[in-house]
Amino acid sequence: MRKTIARLRPLLFGLLLLPVLGRAELIIEITGGAEAAIPIAVVPFAWEGDGELPEDMARVIDANLARSGQFEPLARSEFIETPNRREDVRFPNWRALGVDNLVLGNVERDGSGYRVRYELLDVFTGQRQEGKSFRVAGDALRTLSHVISDEIYEALLGRPGAFNSRIAYVTMEDRNGERRWRLLVADADGHEPQTILTSPEPLMSPAWSPDGEKLAYVSFEGRRSEVFVQNVGSGERDKVASFEGINSAPAWSPDGRRLSITRSRGGQTDVYVLDMNSRETRQVTDSMSIDTEAVWMPDGRSLLFTSDRAGGPQIYRVNADGSGTRRLSYEGNYNASPSISPDGRQVAMVHRRSNGRFAIAVQDLDGENFRVLTPGGQDESPSFAPNGAMVLYATRANGRSVLGTVSLFGDARQTMSTSGERIREPAWSP
């Protein structure tokens, strides 16, 4: 319990330090169903205090689990009873509803903060699988809901959840031709968005540092592409690549000491590695083609990148010293924007289908098991969740630019959008 609160504190503190508060909440819509998912019921937490329950924690947990595609939460309207402790549960009722697991809890005031207790129960044995109580600050109930979601996910699936993480993305607002770009950071479920940078020129390609404290990105504020690094907590920023030609596609090495970037020289676009201490660059790829958007393998010894050396864009792998280039993608004539799963076994990419639609696809690093994850249209910029169970990407829905998430298990998909703004270039935090 102590450990969890210690984990929460720096995160909350960091969020408070962010300079500008965003106003537009993301609107979440579920667009795909779940198959072979675990049936679960998250009972509304009892509120032992005056007035309204300050945060409907059960609803946050319920939505998280549903979004993962690996759980099928029972709708509240189906509930026969709403118990808050194991002793009060009539397990046959829940068995009859086809539920395997039950989440209960209660919230009470504790000084200026709250005390929260929850339990995860096995409906068949009636046993408690997980359960804890927490003391948190007044504004931490939503974050705590994500922590509890992660615990439930891990208790039932044996691998960590990714609900208590964040996403970065870019929005563009066009008011009668006057455009404004923003770089935002929000919770993984799209809530609590906060603007960390506003510019009258385009922003693109945010990339999280491995410690989650910094974002590298491309800004056109100098009327050309340059790479910046910004501390998410303090807002301090630093221009790190401003060479002649293109400066773009930043990606952090796993040790956080190097940044792979794309530079163009004399019309030749290549991948370079920038040492963050010495600020020296070293060229990794060297071909007349477009070589760009490199990402690091978890061991830091090789990178994947996009190159059109064989005609259309395809994904290649190269050792960090520039040796041993080999092609990885072979399906169709357009595969780009590699994102590597945290375990280094899979790569997600943008894939142009034979019908011309751009979709998100995934394949194993050894070239096996290629599969298309989304129906496609204008999907781009895939980014793996830190637990490798979902992919976040940019897409269009109903004529608007939105963010989508797709589960690698089942086919649960969601979209997140804001009204009146284009939302693009998402990146999921570590």
Added chain:
Amino acid sequence: MNRKSLYRWLLIALMTLVLAACATTDEERVDDDEGLTDEELAAMERDRATEARGLEGRRSLEGSELEELLNDPNSPLSRRTVYFDFDSSEIRERDVSILEAHAAFLADHPDQRITVEGHTDERGSPEYNLALGERRALAVKRALVLYGASDGQIRVTSYGEENSAALGSDEESWSRNRRGELVYR
């Protein structure tokens, strides 16, 4: 001006050129001299740069004059955008006349500078599109140089898919976004 005084002027001009050439040679020798401090060398560099700009200034158009040329629909310079096919950076036949007109203007005004901005449609990888946008801008630059502009007059930059001309999501918008723009500043 009679013929005699013209010759006199020519002679003076010639002498000035010779003197200037000598001065340059002297300066180059001085540059090698370790006795000069970095500040002095930098100051010298600045003086030369300033003078060079002064001379160049005479051969570029005044702001409003240029504005008129760019905005007059009858002027060939009023068309400043060329378009591309999907994933292509080849100049289309129908856009050649636009580039020829700008190249001719640039050749006539050697001190005029322009920026060629390369853009793509919004589909596919934004980073790949950024590189593709540069490839388009460079194709435009190569054509302009081929038709008579000089290399140093043209700066290229790419916005990839980040700054669309049309915000729609259909083939018409996409084809309007796959473009190279000639920007006079």
